[in-house]
Amino acid sequence: MNWSNGFIAVDWGTTNRRAYKLDASDSCAGEFSDGKGILSVPAGGFETAVGEIRQHFGELPLLLAGMVGSNRGWVEAPYVDCPAGLEELAKALVPAPDGSALVVPGVAYRNGRCDVMRGEEVQILGAAAAGEIPPDCLICHPGTHNKWTELEAGRIASIRTVMTGELFSLLKGKSILSELMQGESSPGPAFADGVKRSLSGAGLTSELFGARASVLLGRADPADTPSFISGLLIGEDVRVGLSGGSTRDRPVFVMGRPDLTRLYAAALSQAGVESSAVSGERAFIAGAAKIVELIR
Amino acid sequence: MNWSNGFIAVDWGTTNRRAYKLDASDSCAGEFSDGKGILSVPAGGFETAVGEIRQHFGELPLLLAGMVGSNRGWVEAPYVDCPAGLEELAKALVPAPDGSALVVPGVAYRNGRCDVMRGEEVQILGAAAAGEIPPDCLICHPGTHNKWTELEAGRIASIRTVMTGELFSLLKGKSILSELMQGESSPGPAFADGVKRSLSGAGLTSELFGARASVLLGRADPADTPSFISGLLIGEDVRVGLSGGSTRDRPVFVMGRPDLTRLYAAALSQAGVESSAVSGERAFIAGAAKIVELIR
Numbered sequence A, B: 001m002n003w004s005n006g007f008i009a010v011d012w013g014t015t016n017r018r019a020y021k022l023d024a025s026d027s028c029a030g031e032f033s034d035g036k037g038i039l040s041v042p043a044g045g046f047e048t049a050v051g052e053i054r055q056h057f058g059e060l061p062l063l064l065a066g067m068v069g070s071n072r073g074w075v076e077a078p079y080v081d082c083p084a085g086l087e088e089l090a091k092a093l094v095p096a097p098d099g100s101a102l103v104v105p106g107v108a109y110r111n112g113r114c115d116v117m118r119g120e121e122v123q124i125l126g127a128a129a130a131g132e133i134p135p136d137c138l139i140c141h142p143g144t145h146n147k148w149t150e151l152e153a154g155r156i157a158s159i160r161t162v163m164t165g166e167l168f169s170l171l172k173g174k175s176i177l178s179e180l181m182q183g184e185s186s187p188g189p190a191f192a193d194g195v196k197r198s199l200s201g202a203g204l205t206s207e208l209f210g211a212r213a214s215v216l217l218g219r220a221d222p223a224d225t226p227s228f229i230s231g232l233l234i235g236e237d238v239r240v241g242l243s244g245g246s247t248r249d250r251p252v253f254v255m256g257r258p259d260l261t262r263l264y265a266a267a268l269s270q271a272g273v274e275s276s277a278v279s280g281e282r283a284f285i286a287g288a289a290k291i292v293e294l295i296r
Helices: A046-057 A086-091 A120-129 A164-173 A189-199 A204-216 A222-241 A258-270 A280-295 B046-057 B086-091 B120-129 B164-173 B189-199 B204-216 B222-242 B258-270 B280-295
Strands: A007-012 A017-022 A028-034 A062-066 A101-103 A107-111 A113-117 A137-141 A146-152 A155-162 A252-255 A275-278 B007-012 B017-022 B028-034 B062-066 B101-103 B107-111 B113-117 B137-141 B146-152 B155-162 B252-255 B275-278
Touching: A007 A046, A007 A280, A017 A046, A017 A280, A028 A046, A062 A280, A086 A120, A086 A280, A107 A155, A113 A155, A113 B204, A120 A137, A120 A146, A120 A155, A120 A252, A120 A280, A137 A222, A146 A222, A155 A222, A155 B204, A164 A222, A164 B164, A189 A204, A189 A222, A189 A258, A204 A222, A204 B113, A204 B155, A204 B204, A204 B222, A222 A258, A222 B204, A252 A258, A258 A275, B007 B046, B007 B280, B017 B046, B017 B280, B028 B046, B062 B280, B086 B120, B086 B280, B107 B155, B113 B155, B120 B137, B120 B146, B120 B155, B120 B252, B120 B280, B137 B222, B146 B222, B155 B222, B164 B222, B189 B204, B189 B222, B189 B258, B204 B222, B222 B258, B252 B258, B258 B275
Parallel strands: A007 A062, A062 A101, A137 A252, A252 A275, B007 B062, B062 B101, B137 B252, B252 B275
Antiparallel strands: A007 A017, A017 A028, A107 A113, A137 A146, A146 A155, B007 B017, B017 B028, B107 B113, B137 B146, B146 B155
16 A cells, blocks of 8 residues: 555544545545444445545545444454554554555553543544644543543553443433433533532432433423433533543543533533543544554 | 222333232232233223223222323322321322222422332332331332332331433343343342442443443453343442431332342342342232221
8 A cells, every 4th residue: 555645544433434535745635424334334345335435535545443443344453452652553553355444443441440442542642643632631532432531641541431422312212201301402500400410429320310300390491301411411421531530630621523522511610620622533634644654 | 989898909000000909808809910001001091991900800999009190191199298108198199080099199209309209109108007117217119210218207208219220221222232231130240240330439321331341352251241230230229229328227128020129139238238128019909908998
C-alpha cells in the first residue's frame, strides 16, 4: 500500500460508518457517512462495503478503525493493552484480507476489572497529538456506551465504560417507564434534580421507579420525566466516571454529539467539575493522519 | 354483597392473576391461576374476565387486589398513604362498577421521594396478621419490581421499589449483553462475585459492561455471566434496600418465587444479614381473610 498520495480513514462502528478522504498533506478533502455499520454487512460482504467507499474517494489505501476490527468485523485486530499511545496502535495494525486496508486495534484495560474500546482511541489520541487536549486529562465520550478515559503522558492509561446510552434506549423502548420517556431531554431543573440524586449516591435502580411513582402521585409533571431520567442516568455516569482516585484534579474534556455533550457538561458542572467540548471528527482525522505518518 | 358464606380473593397483577376460594371459615377451598393479567383484558372486558373466575368458584363476592385497582384496571382504588395497616385498606375498599366485588387500594409512600405498591400490601399485612412475620421488620419482595417494605407496629411505614427484575429482562432480551445472559443464574462463586462488587458500591452501569469485557479478554467464562450479572443486579438491589437507616437491626423476610428468594437470601447473607423465606400465597389468603373480617 502506498500511503504517500493520501488515504481514506474510516470510523466504522456497529450501526454507522464515517469516511474521510485525506490528501497527501493530510488535509480532509471529502467525507461521507451512512448507516452501514458492521452489523448490516453480511458475512463475506466487507470487500463490497469497502468498494462503496472507494467509489466516493478513488483507489486509495484505507485505514479502518472501530468495530470493523472486532470479532464481528472484517478482520480481528487484537486489543493493545493500556497504556496505549499512537505508536502502540501503529505497531499493531492488521492488514485486511484483500491487502487494501489496515485495521486499527482496539485498546484493552485489565487491572482488577476489565474494559475495552474500539474507535474512541483514535479520536482521543488524535486530539492529544493535535494539541486539542493535554497529555494528562480525563475524557468523557458519551454515546451508546460512554467511555471515561484517563490519558497519562499522552497515552491511554485506563478505560471505564458506562452503559448509559443503551440503558436509556432500553428503558425508553420497552419498560414501565417508556410512556413517560418519549419527550426530549434538556438540561433544566428536572435534569438537575436527577443529576443531584445520582451524585448523592441514591440507588439508580430504585430512583428510576421513583420517577414513575412521582407522576402517579401527582408530585412530578410527566413532561419533565425524560429530562429527570436522563439526569439520573447521566448523573450516575458522572459519579462513576469521577470516582477514579487520580482523576479528580485533571481537566475534563467531553467528546461527542453536541446534544449529549451539553447534558454531560451540565452534569459535570453540577459535580463541581468544569469541562470543555472537543470535536470528535477533527480528532479522528488527526489521529488517523498521525498513525499513517508513523507507518509511511 | 354477602360475605358470610365465603368469598373469592384475587391477586390480579399486570401479567397474571391468581384466585382463591375461601369458605365461610376462611379456609382455602380451591385456587386457580392463569395469564390473564390486566394488560390482556380489553377495555370493558372486566365483567367477562370476572365471570371466568366465578365459573370456577360459583356466585360469591370478590375481593380484588393488585393492579386491577390501578388506572389501567377495572376501577381505580386510590392509594392509601403510609403508615398503612389492614384497617386503612379495609376502610378504603372501592366497589366495582357491577357491585359484585370490592377492590383493595394500593399503598403510597411520599416523603422526599415517592413510591407505590399494589398487591404486595395484602401479602405483607396478611403475613403479619397471621404471625408469620413480626410487626416490626423489613420485607424484600423480589419480582419484576422488587419492593423493600418497612413494617412498623404492624403497618407499612415505607416502600422502596427497585427495578431489578425488569432491568434483568431488558438486558437479557435486547442489549449488548443478551448473548451472554441466556443461561440460568445460580448462587455460586460468579453470583457472589457480582454481589460483592455491587455491595462495595461499584457503579452498576459500568460493571455491567465489564462483564462483557471480561469475557472478550478471556478473564471470565461466558457460562458464568448470567450468574455474575444476576449477582451485580441483586447485590445492588440489596445495597439499596438495606441503605434505609432504621432497617439495619430488624429481621429481614423474603417473600416470592423460590428461584428468586434463594438468590436474594444468598446476597443478603453476603451483606451480613440473615433472612427467612415467607410464602406469599399463604400470606395473601390471610390478608384477604382479615380485610373481609373487618367489613363483615
